Amino acid sequence: MHCNNNQKTVNGETLDSFTMDLLNTLAQPATGAAAPSTQEREEINTLADKANTTQLTTPIITLFARLLELHRAGKGTPGDFGLNLSDLEKLAVKHQRIDEHMVSVGGRLTRARPIAASANRRVDAYLAAKDSIAPSGIEAWDRILENKARIMAELGMDEAAWNSFPGQIRHAIDSVAVLARLIDLPPAQLESIAKVTQSYRMRLTPYYTSLIMPGAINDPIMLQSVPTGEMVENAGIEIPPVAADHSPARLVDQFYPRVLTIKATNMCAMFCTHCLRLAHIGRKDQVYAKEAYTEALDYIRANDRIRDVLITGGDAFVLPNSMIEWLLAELDGIDHVRLKRLGTRIPVTAPMRVDDELLDILEASNDRKPIRVVTQINTAQEITPVSREVFRRISKRTFAVLNQAVLLKGINDTRVKMWKLCETVHESYVRPYYLFNCSYRNPQFAHFRVPLEVGRDIVESMYGNISGDAIPRYIATAGGKIPLHRSNVVSREGNDVILKKPWSGEEVSYPDADPEIYANELFAFNR
Numbered sequence: 001m002h003c004n005n006n007q008k009t010v011n012g013e014t015l016d017s018f019t020m021d022l023l024n025t026l027a028q029p030a031t032g033a034a035a036p037s038t039q040e041r042e043e044i045n046t047l048a049d050k051a052n053t054t055q056l057t058t059p060i061i062t063l064f065a066r067l068l069e070l071h072r073a074g075k076g077t078p079g080d081f082g083l084n085l086s087d088l089e090k091l092a093v094k095h096q097r098i099d100e101h102m103v104s105v106g107g108r109l110t111r112a113r114p115i116a117a118s119a120n121r122r123v124d125a126y127l128a129a130k131d132s133i134a135p136s137g138i139e140a141w142d143r144i145l146e147n148k149a150r151i152m153a154e155l156g157m158d159e160a161a162w163n164s165f166p167g168q169i170r171h172a173i174d175s176v177a178v179l180a181r182l183i184d185l186p187p188a189q190l191e192s193i194a195k196v197t198q199s200y201r202m203r204l205t206p207y208y209t210s211l212i213m214p215g216a217i218n219d220p221i222m223l224q225s226v227p228t229g230e231m232v233e234n235a236g237i238e239i240p241p242v243a244a245d246h247s248p249a250r251l252v253d254q255f256y257p258r259v260l261t262i263k264a265t266n267m268c269a270m271f272c273t274h275c276l277r278l279a280h281i282g283r284k285d286q287v288y289a290k291e292a293y294t295e296a297l298d299y300i301r302a303n304d305r306i307r308d309v310l311i312t313g314g315d316a317f318v319l320p321n322s323m324i325e326w327l328l329a330e331l332d333g334i335d336h337v338r339l340k341r342l343g344t345r346i347p348v349t350a351p352m353r354v355d356d357e358l359l360d361i362l363e364a365s366n367d368r369k370p371i372r373v374v375t376q377i378n379t380a381q382e383i384t385p386v387s388r389e390v391f392r393r394i395s396k397r398t399f400a401v402l403n404q405a406v407l408l409k410g411i412n413d414t415r416v417k418m419w420k421l422c423e424t425v426h427e428s429y430v431r432p433y434y435l436f437n438c439s440y441r442n443p444q445f446a447h448f449r450v451p452l453e454v455g456r457d458i459v460e461s462m463y464g465n466i467s468g469d470a471i472p473r474y475i476a477t478a479g480g481k482i483p484l485h486r487s488n489v490v491s492r493e494g495n496d497v498i499l500k501k502p503w504s505g506e507e508v509s510y511p512d513a514d515p516e517i518y519a520n521e522l523f524a525f526n527r
């Protein structure tokens with residue numbers, strides 16, 4: 001509470017020091033005195049009448065606020081408007097009697113309102129920029145529909161094919177020749193994309209392609225789906241075999257005692273240019289034999305510490321419904337497995353895949369043991385009315401839908417872009433969960449990496465300005481997920497950061513993004 005040496009009791013009600021200060025200020029002879037106009041006098045009369053007859057707080061605040069404003073403009077004291085001090089004191093008493101929390105006129109007007117105004121200023125720049133700098137797919141929907149019509153005509157697709165998953169996969173774009181017919185590609189890029197797609201898989205669903213804005217340089221959807229020359233130029237070093245360190249059983253990756261992943265497929269509806277699982281995705285689609293899953297399930301069955309199983313890939317929703325149903329039922333049948341997760345990007349790359357049968361399967365299994373669906377959305381542009389509707393349906397049938405975003409240069413590495421992403425995700429029934437610093441392990445995407453500090457500044461800027469449950473945890477992946485809290489960032493040796501694993505205390509060296517590459521203006525489709 002504030003100091004109380006400046007209080008006054010009126011009609012048994014104490015006026016606090018904020019209110020007394022306000023009344024004293026108003027009573028001071030105005031400096032520079034320009035007499036109030038007739039119009040201003042009438043205005044105050046009307047406001048005073050409203051304040052005297054009201055049973056609401058706002059008319060009283062409005063009167064005091066206007067008196068203060070006129071006083072500051074040198075237009076005189078309340079007396080000059082025909083109001084005496086005891087009238088105002090009575091109104092002040094009335095205000096705090098009406099207010100459920102006994103907030104005083106002075107407190108609300110001279111403390112709370114300026115504090116709220118200064119908080120508002122923190123988001124002004126964001127609000128002014130968010131829809132032009134980082135439009136969501138919901139805001140850009142009309143343009144996406146134009147793209148869709150053009151792409152459908154070009155590929156000879158009808159609505160039925162567009163709206164079915166087999167239709168999207170049958171018409172998926174995997175050659176630069178077809179891609180060049182659908183989106184604006186700088187001619188200089190065609191050759192390098194053709195070259196890079198000899199080494200890296202490209203596959204865009206027609207739907208995901210429709211999210212690319214024609215003419216936009218470094219469109220965030222294009223950057224995520226169309227491989228650029230940098231991937232081959234960067235790839236001097238062999239991809240380290242992550243799985244070898246962490247795969248104690250067929251299809252299984254395990255970093256932790258209580259949670260593991262089953263890499264249930266190597267397929268994805270769309271292949272991301274920043275994919276951490278590049279090595280695992282391989283060169284062509286594979287359908288795994290049932291024995292492979294059985295061996296993974298046997299490992300889980302034999303290890304009763306494991307309580308949380310993550311079915312991932314590739315993309316878990318690429319699997320047929322019957323396979324998802326079977327895998328979930330098997331996991332539900334293991335007593336020590338208490339929760340499940342499914343990793344999928346399909347709600348943003350091919351949302352039409354999520355049919356009622358799949359939703360029924362998810363709900364039935366969720367009723368036995370909680371399911372979380374973990375997705376990956378990296379830019380607000382990936383969220384359209386269609387994907388939002390799919391997330392709404394999934395969130396109704398499961399425990400939670402969570403987002404794991406990757407911090408990517410040019411895609412979401414500014415406050416405005418990341419705030420907009422997290423708010424749009426949140427408004428689409430999905431909770432931001434992790435934000436990954438783009439890993440150093442795959443040299444192919446060094447050009448996408450963002451320095452640790454840039455990411456930390458972005459995440460810290462969200463506190464107090466974004467709903468708490470829309471703020472992701474910032475993570476480095478280095479043999480497990482290391483939260484990038486200050487306490488885990490031990491020191492810096494040149495461009496390497498020494499990180500401490502919270503669960504073991506082990507220190508690991510984590511190469512930060514190359515500051516020169518990060519500062520390089522020449523980037524991807526800019527070239």
Ligand SMILES: *Cc1c(COP(=O)(O)O)cnc(C)c1O
Nearest residue numbers: 253254255256259260261310481
């Ligand atoms: C990400 C991941 C997990 C899950 O980690 P959480 O922190 O529980 O989300 C488990 N196993 C592996 C191999 C992972 O990559």
Ligand code: SF4
Nearest residue numbers: 268271272275314345
């Ligand atoms: S959806 Fe996931 S696994 Fe598939 S390509 Fe993208 S990042 Fe890799």
